[in-house]
Amino acid sequence: MVSAGGGFGGGRSQYHLRQIGVFLDLHFINKPEFFLNAFQQPPKFDSDGVLTDEETKQRLRAVLLALQALALKLKGKCE
Secondary structure, three states, rough: OOOOOOOOOOHHHHHHHHHHHHHHHHOOOOOOOOOOOOOOOOOOOOOHHHHHHHHHHHHHHHHHHHHHHHHHHHHHHHO
């Protein structure tokens, strides 16, 4: 996860992190990409910080499922 002020600061920092990761042989989730502007209307979170936007929940779920799949794949390579 990356956060930065401005419209695309987080995206640019993610791209740079991926460039560095190649040298370090790190593993990244390539798909699906997930960008969220928490301040864009309509609101994505309630006053307690709970994610309420259903579309965003589904997109985040897809990312977490991809992370789970990658973790299981890497675990299999280690055993």
